[in-house]
Amino acid sequence: MSDDVKADLYEKTERYCRMLADALESLRVTPMGESMKDVVDEFRTMATAYYRDGIHFRDAEDWVNALICFTYGHGWIDAGVRLGIMECDSSC
Template sequence: MPAELEEKTDRYESLLAEALETAEIAPPEGTPLHEVAADYEEMAASYLEDGRHFRADGDLVNALASFSYGHGWMDAGARLGVFEVPTDGHLFTV
């Protein structure tokens, strides 16, 4: 089980980092939806940072949870249309 947990943690960290790099805020600056997108992006980035902290402490369970939650914020934003994202591939469920 520990090898599976490490592999999943690696995969979700990469997935979240790539999602943050790929997604672009769609609504124009100064609009309420732009603020929503910025909040989603900030939450996801915070979860990425938290997950990396947990990983450094050897806590893979909480690292995986953080990376998963962070990706959930990005995926929800993509589904709401506040991020421009690729529609093919493995990053988003749009």
Template sequence: MTADLAEKTDRYGLLLGEALEAATVAPPAETPMADAAAECYEMAESYFEDGRHFREQDDLVNALASFSYGHAWLDAGARIGLFDVPSEGHLFTV
């Protein structure tokens, strides 16, 4: 079971890293929506860093949770139009 959790944690960490690279802010700069996008992106980055820290500590449960939460911030932001993201592929559900 630990091997499965480690594989899943690493896979989700890579997924979030790729998603962070692929997402760009969609609303025009200096608008409230651009500010909201920046805040969502910052949350995703923070969860990514937390996940990396937990993974380095072999805390797989908290690492996986952090990576999952981080991706959820990006995915939700993409669904409501805060981010331009690829419509094809495995990174987003939009």
């Protein structure tokens, strides 16, 4: 892998890590989500687990797997937001 590709991968991984951390921090349950608490809890649990896995891979300098984890984690939050059961700041 070229140095440019490594640098791009590192930058993107760090950006997605921050995006997921910010989204998890600002995550709120909507009124509709209150009636689907088990689903909201599962989505939050999955997003948090992927965040923790991403941190593990990032610390091991395994940028590809870290980026995958951060992306999947953000996907869980995005799904909850699109379903209308969760909301977060505009950055997510």
